[in-house]
Amino acid sequence: LPGTKLLLPKxxxxxLLTIRTExxxxxxxLGINCPDGYTKVTNGSMGVRDCRYAFDIRKYSLYLPGCRxxxxxxxxxxxxxxxxxxxxCMECPGGARSPCSGRGSCAEGMEGNGRCSCQDGFGGTACExxxxxxxxxxxxxxxxSCVHGVCNSGIDGDGSCExxxxxxxxxxxxxxxxxxxxxxxxxxxxxxxxxxxTKLECKCLPNYQGDGHYCKPINPCLQAxxxxxxxxxYLGPNRHSCTCQEGYHGDGQVCLPVDHCQTNYGNCSTESTxxxxxxxxxxxxxxxxxxxxxxxxxxxxMADVCESKNPCHRNANCSTIAPxxxxxxxxxxYVGDGSTCYGNIMEQLRELNxxxxxxxxxxxxxFISLLDKTYAWPLTNLGPFTVLLPTDKGxxxxxxxxxxxxxxxAQYFVKLxxxxxxxxxxxxxxxxxxxxxxxxSGEIFNGDKDNQIKLKLSGGKKKVxxxxxxxxxxxxxxxxxxxxxxxxxPTFESNTEQTIMTMLQxxxxxxxxxxxxxNVGRVLEExxxxxxxxxxxxxNEALDNMKDGTLDYLLSPEVWYSTYSDGIVSALLPQPMxxxxxxxxxxxMYHHLxxxxxxxxx
Numbered sequence: 001l002p003g004t005k006l007l008l009p010k011x012x013x014x015x016l017l018t019i020r021t022e023x024x025x026x027x028x029x030l031g032i033n034c035p036d037g038y039t040k041v042t043n044g045s046m047g048v049r050d051c052r053y054a055f056d057i058r059k060y061s062l063y064l065p066g067c068r069x070x071x072x073x074x075x076x077x078x079x080x081x082x083x084x085x086x087x088x089c090m091e092c093p094g095g096a097r098s099p100c101s102g103r104g105s106c107a108e109g110m111e112g113n114g115r116c117s118c119q120d121g122f123g124g125t126a127c128e129x130x131x132x133x134x135x136x137x138x139x140x141x142x143x144x145s146c147v148h149g150v151c152n153s154g155i156d157g158d159g160s161c162e163x164x165x166x167x168x169x170x171x172x173x174x175x176x177x178x179x180x181x182x183x184x185x186x187x188x189x190x191x192x193x194x195x196x197x198t199k200l201e202c203k204c205l206p207n208y209q210g211d212g213h214y215c216k217p218i219n220p221c222l223q224a225x226x227x228x229x230x231x232x233x234y235l236g237p238n239r240h241s242c243t244c245q246e247g248y249h250g251d252g253q254v255c256l257p258v259d260h261c262q263t264n265y266g267n268c269s270t271e272s273t274x275x276x277x278x279x280x281x282x283x284x285x286x287x288x289x290x291x292x293x294x295x296x297x298x299x300x301x302m303a304d305v306c307e308s309k310n311p312c313h314r315n316a317n318c319s320t321i322a323p324x325x326x327x328x329x330x331x332x333x334y335v336g337d338g339s340t341c342y343g344n345i346m347e348q349l350r351e352l353n354x355x356x357x358x359x360x361x362x363x364x365x366x367f368i369s370l371l372d373k374t375y376a377w378p379l380t381n382l383g384p385f386t387v388l389l390p391t392d393k394g395x396x397x398x399x400x401x402x403x404x405x406x407x408x409x410a411q412y413f414v415k416l417x418x419x420x421x422x423x424x425x426x427x428x429x430x431x432x433x434x435x436x437x438x439x440x441s442g443e444i445f446n447g448d449k450d451n452q453i454k455l456k457l458s459g460g461k462k463k464v465x466x467x468x469x470x471x472x473x474x475x476x477x478x479x480x481x482x483x484x485x486x487x488x489x490p491t492f493e494s495n496t497e498q499t500i501m502t503m504l505q506x507x508x509x510x511x512x513x514x515x516x517x518x519n520v521g522r523v524l525e526e527x528x529x530x531x532x533x534x535x536x537x538x539x540n541e542a543l544d545n546m547k548d549g550t551l552d553y554l555l556s557p558e559v560w561y562s563t564y565s566d567g568i569v570s571a572l573l574p575q576p577m578x579x580x581x582x583x584x585x586x587x588x589m590y591h592h593l594x595x596x597x598x599x600x601x602x
Contacts, residue, residue: 010089011081018072023051025335025384026067027424028472032337034071036325041070046426055384064384078110085114086262088277092116093126093254103127113263114256125254130154147173150206162206165189176200187215207238227255229280247280259283269299290323315341335474345379345387346371348473359468360480366392366400367417367484373404374411375418383475386419388455390464390484398484408494412438416457416485422477425469428453438490460486500524500535510540514551 021032026046034040042048047067055062080089083096085108092099092106093116099106100116104127107115116127121140123131130140136157144151146161149172153159163172166179168191179190184202188210193199204215217237226232226242230252233241242252249258260266260283261275268275268285273294276284287293291300305311305326306318312328316338321327328338336342343351349371353364367390371379379385403410415437423434434442434455445454445463454463464483471478495503501524504512515521524533543551 010084011079013077013079015075015077016072017075018070021047021069021071021337023053023066023068025053025055025064025422025472026426027422027470027477028335028342029067029069030470031340031472032069033339034069038071038073041072046424080108080110080112082108084108085112086110086259087265087275088259088262090114090259090262093250093256094128100127125250125256128155128253129251145171147171163189163191164206165191168192185213185215187217188212205237207236226252229255229257247282257281267297272300272302288323312338313341315343333474336472342472342474344381344475345383345385345473345478346376347380348471348478349387349389352471352478360391363391363393364389364480366395366398369400370403370410370414374407374414379418379475384422385476386421386423387476387478388417388419388464388466388481388485389478390417390481391467394464394481394483398487412490413487416440416488417481424477425453425466425479428466440488440491442485455481455485457486457488460488462486500533504537508537508539510543511537514543 017038019035019038021029021034024032026049029047030045032047047069049065049067051066051068052063053066055064080086081096083092083099083106084090085092085106087110089110092108092114094101094106099108100118101122103122104116104118107113107117116125118124118127118131121131121135123129130136130153133153134144134151136142136144136151136153136155136159138155140155142159144153144159144161146163148167149161149163151157151159151161161170161172163169165184166176166189168174168176176190176192178200182190182200182202184190187205187208188202189205190200191203193201194203202212204210204212207218208215209218210216219234220238220240221232221234225240227244227248227250229245229248230242230250231245232252233243235241244250244252244255247258248255250256257280259277260281261268261277266275266283266285268283272288272291273285274288276286278284285294285296285299287300290303290305292303293301302320302323305320305324310318311326312318313330313336315334316328316330316336318338319327319329330336330338330341334341334343342348346368349364349368352358352360353362353368355361379387403413418437419434420437428434428444429446432444434444436442436457440457440459442455442457442460445456453466453469455466456463462483464481464485466479467482468480469477471480492503492507501512501515501521504515512521515524
């Protein structure tokens with residue numbers, strides 16, 4: 001119907017498209033969605049661990065193992081059925097069941113123009129006629145042989161001849177001398193009688209009709225010789241031409257409606273408009289969905305989804321990258337897919353504690369205040385970290401004000417609740433040990449009947465339970481605990497007034513003796529507290545567990561120099577190295593080595 005887009009049969013080709021989302025931290029990837037129209041194949045999981053992502057910390061970039069999701073969707077590639085052509089898939093001349101009347105090939109398909117390429121001998125818009133007037137028969141392969149007459153030609157013709165006056169025979173090549181005595185009227189001819197061939201009579205000339213005495217020219221236009229949408233023009237006796245009406249095209253025998261949308265898209269912009277068929281030879285342009293403000297010759301402007309309905313998170317920037325397709329990008333300092341953006345650990349903690357009607361509203365205040373006073377800067381600017389966060393109820397028995405009287409002790413207590421790197425609950429379910437920022441290790445219990453993960457510091461008394469895990473922040477993870485970890489004293493107290501050699505006197509006396517034997521102790525004593533070093537100190541137990549004779553061998557004159565230069569001194573770093581440096585590498589180097597029989601070397 002005019003004013004509507006033609007919807008004719010299509011044979012669209014279906015295929016399955018597969019893409020992967022951008023690589024993210026595995027814990028963050030759990031909430032990442034696939035683009036619109038795609039289905040997440042890895043739904044309910046953190047995705048596939050087959051990539052690395054960049055984690056930026058101030059001036060540094062680390063490439064850490066990450067996850068991404070597999071997304072799929074059914075893709076439909078528009079295609080015309082056989083025998084159809086153009087964007088609207090109109091029928092080929094001659095009809096879709098027999099394109100080009102079965103006597104040629106149609107330029108079909110969405111990119112085709114619907115024209116017929118006829119076989120030898122055939123012609124016409126739909127290959128419905130013989131290519132030349134002197135051909136006849138169903139294959140248009142026979143040639144007329146009328147010498148002095150008119151041939152019954154064409155696909156339906158049999159090649160018979162209708163002779164001119166005074167000629168006879170199957171080829172009209174035999175003269176009739178007796179016709180000289182028979183005076184026939186105008187437009188008639190002398191011919192053997194139809195009833196008795198031995199007699200002559202007057203018959204109408206070819207292309208005329210009558211009784212032989214009165215003959216008038218045949219007018220084909222008085223019959224339906226042209227297409228219903230064609231005009232017939234009389235050109236003389238039994239001669240005519242068929243011309244398709246305005247809005248149609250063809251040879252007059254076959255006339256097809258002109259659809260500008262099929263050829264040059266009606267001069268509409270293919271990017272922003274659709275061409276609407278209004279009838280033969282008529283069409284107009286309309287804006288596609290998600291476009292507006294049509295201008296002739298230019299097209300339509302893409303509507304800004306971000307202005308009408310911004311789907312992005314409040315901490316994300318919105319931009320329209322395709323019709324109806326916004327792109328949400330988390331602002332600097334935030335991570336996520338744009339629909340959800342996560343701030344740093346301190347921001348996430350405050351948001352959890354203040355979210356109206358949120359599960360943790362007002363229930364995390366005490367530990368947040370401890371972090372604010374002791375470790376807020378690293379949790380805001382560095383990472384990644386995993387924070388074990390006790391609720392206010394879980395801090396029962398601890399007085400925050402009393403803890404903050406000794407800021408170093410408070411900071412140590414806080415570090416007992418922080419793990420370097422991202423340690424998700426999934427990872428905890430696959431290991432039995434964790435290490436806090438203090439260097440203190442802990443045990444993981446995940447086989448209890450309640451199916452909840454429990455943690456306990458080595459040497460501690462109580463197990464604490466993770467009551468909500470894997471809360472994502474831009475620089476780490478949060479696990480909420482039902483209780484605080486045990487308050488424990490540092491293994492090695494800091495003292496800025498003493499040298500390294502002085503501090504090693506008691507618990508690490510054997511390593512101190514080793515340093516003195518190799519003269520490294522003298523270097524440390526001479527440089528004093530003014531020259532900073534980072535030193536990895538094996539405990540007395542670690543040295544006791546060395547194989548018999550190993551220490552004596554290391555102190556022998558033969559190997560003393562190489563031990564001094566390559567072994568012990570290599571454990572001294574000629575600069576202070578804060579714990580945050582190790583966090584960037586997602587590992588932690590402890591200030592004393594575990595015993596050698598447990599196989600850890602730092």
